[in-house]
Amino acid sequence: MAGSSYGTIFRITTWGESHGKGLGVVVDGCPAGLPLKASDIQEYLNRRRPGRSRYSTQRTENDLVEILSGVFEGRTTGTPISLMVRNTDQRSKDYSSIAGSYRPGHADYGFDVKYGFRDYRGGGRSSGRETIGRVAAGAIACLLLRELGITLCTYTRSIGPVSIQTFDENEIRNNHLNMPDAQAAEKAAAWLEECMSKKNSSGGVIECVVHGMPAGAGDPVFEKLDANLAKAVMSIGAVKGVEIGDGFLAASATGQENNDAFSADGNGRISTLTNHAGGILGGISNGSDIVLRAAVKPTPSIASPQQTVTREGKAASIEIHGRHDPVIVPRAVVVVESMTALTLADALLVGMGSRLENMKKIWLT
Amino acid sequence: MAGSSYGTIFRITTWGESHGKGLGVVVDGCPAGLPLKASDIQEYLNRRRPGRSRYSTQRTENDLVEILSGVFEGRTTGTPISLMVRNTDQRSKDYSSIAGSYRPGHADYGFDVKYGFRDYRGGGRSSGRETIGRVAAGAIACLLLRELGITLCTYTRSIGPVSIQTFDENEIRNNHLNMPDAQAAEKAAAWLEECMSKKNSSGGVIECVVHGMPAGAGDPVFEKLDANLAKAVMSIGAVKGVEIGDGFLAASATGQENNDAFSADGNGRISTLTNHAGGILGGISNGSDIVLRAAVKPTPSIASPQQTVTREGKAASIEIHGRHDPVIVPRAVVVVESMTALTLADALLVGMGSRLENMKKIWLT
Amino acid sequence: MAGSSYGTIFRITTWGESHGKGLGVVVDGCPAGLPLKASDIQEYLNRRRPGRSRYSTQRTENDLVEILSGVFEGRTTGTPISLMVRNTDQRSKDYSSIAGSYRPGHADYGFDVKYGFRDYRGGGRSSGRETIGRVAAGAIACLLLRELGITLCTYTRSIGPVSIQTFDENEIRNNHLNMPDAQAAEKAAAWLEECMSKKNSSGGVIECVVHGMPAGAGDPVFEKLDANLAKAVMSIGAVKGVEIGDGFLAASATGQENNDAFSADGNGRISTLTNHAGGILGGISNGSDIVLRAAVKPTPSIASPQQTVTREGKAASIEIHGRHDPVIVPRAVVVVESMTALTLADALLVGMGSRLENMKKIWLT
């Protein structure tokens, strides 16, 4: 199916492979009048760019974005915004072992069954570079949300066995692991060194908190805001679990513990005293911070020998050398943020007509 | 938005409120030629029916399904199958406290902000009875999958602090809690008694295992099979977390632990030696069992006093009496199974044309 | 595919066959707060009801609509509105000739090829009764549009060789043929008598004019307002052509003739001096009346003998007796109006977020 599009009104369509000519995204349905320049998008792309630390692939792509359409005189026109990043560092190498065998933990086998063959160079379409389009589009979604007073804060919550114990927002971009806790970042770095020495890799957890989200966004049944967030986040390669609010902890809690009491300030402005629900009840935002977490599996590309089979179904051993991140969590932080922002932007656009009086506000002039 | 539909080719549209005339679903896109009768669907509805145990609401609905269209001479015709269940036990009562105040843990406040007002009787559209349409449709999806050799096994994995320790498939429907471990079921029952005595409620975890799923279903980017499963399951009211395969455990694992080695039998048939991935890699099924889990929060309707506010933003206290399940997990088991089956049926239909040679198989005759 | 749904935000899903238990529609995405009662819908259904004149089928269905969900205290709640009409006059008869042979001009053969078999009673899903769901939903769309100052006027423009020469809106519902010209209606009636005496049938043209449509609705590329109107109208069984504004006449006109000059009144309010474009330029409404026409083919069910083949591919002769309209145009008038209204309602909802400032109007409070 046409599985490269995401969103209903604010809809993105990504394209491109790891070792093709480039990657890109078409952002359709962005409202007209949003100030936008290439550097706004570049800032987000730089957060996922390889080669910035010892714990990310040493592939040296600049990932410079070009705006091809949809912006006129510094503002979005309401028509599709086409963004492209050219691949530059596609190191030529011998792919014969990857082409002929299935890498454990990768999509190779599924691609062959589904499509009959695959672009085996660097993972093709299932490469982590596929997220370039998500992040470029996510940058625009973040800008749009900011105009509505909504901001996102995303960070590494844990790497392998090391979780954050404190929270300092300023620290997040201060360490290579994007952890809001400098001490935890140090411990996590030591853990990663250990993994690397054993030709091993690590997983981790990413957390995203959304401030300023208005109540009333999302829908009651299949298009629940949390359902769409779950899809958005689970659609990122390597994510194996998603939680909203207390998530799996809620499953062992009681109603008395888990319910968030409502209160109101002097102006009748309603909020909750706690936020176990993570800002969403019955699929609709309730004005509290939206909180979600993504479980990211360890990088499947490891240099130690693994048992596998060839395309012909013969036993084989494979060692995956090359430029692979021992952990993808820090670089995936901005991807989680992007997918969250895209989902929220779309929900806000889709939900504008929930009341007849809203339609009148726009169309009766 | 039109948030009451789910699926692309196999698409369902549900309708109905807790205290309206009834609830139903239109199942569109089901292939023609599937044998179907009302009792096939009734069997699934009975699994979610209230009043079957001490731990589910005492509302006594028979939830008898009527097939209104789409079946001719005992087989589906390929046109929409309309299913309806009439509400019968809508006990008249005084809703004034619910109508005027926001129940903690419920969608009431969000509905009021979004729509300006709400059907406050029994939760209206956000009632658990909304899942009747999902289950009626899910029954058809399960029948369709069975024709392709695919079966689902779904059960309660934990309730509150009590998790299963053993697995006996025959035990699942043998106890009221749908646990595949009789001892755990007993302990969980004791825990629920304790909750009820304290006017409290409990959450739990549901697990679904899919056998016989062919490799090659799902898409590589936004329409990943696990992304759609995550949305499907998170769209069930009260679900706050979703895992595929090892889920959050994968986040603290290493690549050497988490990768599933491939092997092949004498006929070149490929499988994995372990199944940490839960049957899906890069968004595409790999032929192993699909394994997913849903974290269900505790029933928010509890009889102990809770702090809240009125629609006018004044402080209030609320106690929710009435016929509420102390735990919804056992009745939600069939809902998780239904949403999983619907997602798989749709993915299989959507993915039929992934190769040119497949198109030729159908259209060149 | 799931082909029984129409619309993006204001989305309807229809179900039901001619000789099944009933027919219905789920209207999802209607904004909350619209006053709605069954009689509002019944009024539209009565316009398409059979048995009202000598020129429509003598099947005597009352087609009473029941609102099953989505309305509370007299207003729409924003959740799905389920509407049902029970079939009552399903005269039992011998369908063996229809079941075994393909009726010329009907979908029988296509159904058999596509689905492998079909509900042959009265056309099953391809019966004209399928439009009940469209009209019931269209009634709601018309009510919604009226709240925004938009009204539709639809009528028979021609039947066979007889076209209207004058236009009197009050006359439209004054004659059985829904023509705004009493004299033309008389001539058309005479033409139909002639057709009937020859066991023949007639086609005709329906015209719909939309007053009060605001400028700025619709999209520039694939979701052009006229493209969606064309789909909406061509999706009505028996429609073989659609025109917007001057339609095919524009193809033989010159630019100097066909361009509509703009003018402005004293308040800077812009309009066009002529309306060759039919209210839509580049896919976007321009504030002039929207004008469209549908070409309706003659009723294919005729009592004179026709050459055909059996399901087994053997030559056969068929005469279609029973209760068939000699012309379906008058009853299809309200169907064209309904499909137009549904398309406009959806376009207005989809287009609410075309500007950043519109989003701020709804979400910044």
Place this chain on the structure above:
Amino acid sequence: MAGSSYGTIFRITTWGESHGKGLGVVVDGCPAGLPLKASDIQEYLNRRRPGRSRYSTQRTENDLVEILSGVFEGRTTGTPISLMVRNTDQRSKDYSSIAGSYRPGHADYGFDVKYGFRDYRGGGRSSGRETIGRVAAGAIACLLLRELGITLCTYTRSIGPVSIQTFDENEIRNNHLNMPDAQAAEKAAAWLEECMSKKNSSGGVIECVVHGMPAGAGDPVFEKLDANLAKAVMSIGAVKGVEIGDGFLAASATGQENNDAFSADGNGRISTLTNHAGGILGGISNGSDIVLRAAVKPTPSIASPQQTVTREGKAASIEIHGRHDPVIVPRAVVVVESMTALTLADALLVGMGSRLENMKKIWLT
């Protein structure tokens, strides 16, 4: 809305403006294994390229297409195919008159109302150059259809008052007007000379005939094959009418004239003796040639003075000089063919699972 995508499974997303950096399209959902090279696409783009005759704009774009993704080792991979054409001849000029006033017959006014401002250079997104993406994608759809034995023949049926009288397929690409009748082409050329001498322009009619279409494609209700074709063709700028088969002629015909009798050959292969229906009955293809026509309005850009208003609502006169086609019909021929092919390709993919036995053919192995 995200109005730049078209199709459900075979889905395209176009982007780009007349005077931006370029234009392109992402083709998603094309089955894997289709042989494809840039020259296959270039051949179609050349058919719509400007500057090939005296009757098309003298803008000299080469419109060279670059394949950016989705093709590996000469075949489609099943992942998105990104295609781009750079703009090169964007003659700098003074746009002040166009920027400040609304061109009659153009979308300028609608854009301003909808989006608040517009890219006024050469029509921006509503320029005829927008069709580059459609044609590049349509070329791929045509290749795919050819693999299934389906071919399209599209041509100019009339220009202004001049219609074809004979049909010679070889003649179509032999004259600049793409008419299958050399004599008519000469007369039409004379007519165009007359238009040009009067600073005027002309409309015309395009016809498309599809050979080899299998029966059973399309759906019975809203996703009728002809409904989607109507949308596809009406979504082309300047198209004001669409007909299937006899179209508007059917409205004045009788059932005895219009019904197509079925017959069968010795092998039980069923066909129709006539083809008034244009290959589609009840929304489903019946195996006969699909025949459709599009009415194209005269080019709105004319050099004679026209009355209009400024953005501020003041009366103004406008003369549109520059490089404009006196008739766009010949260049739109390949656009109609492309939109038809895209619609058919999608319908064939969407309809693969109409029967349970089809699902088994693909998934039971």
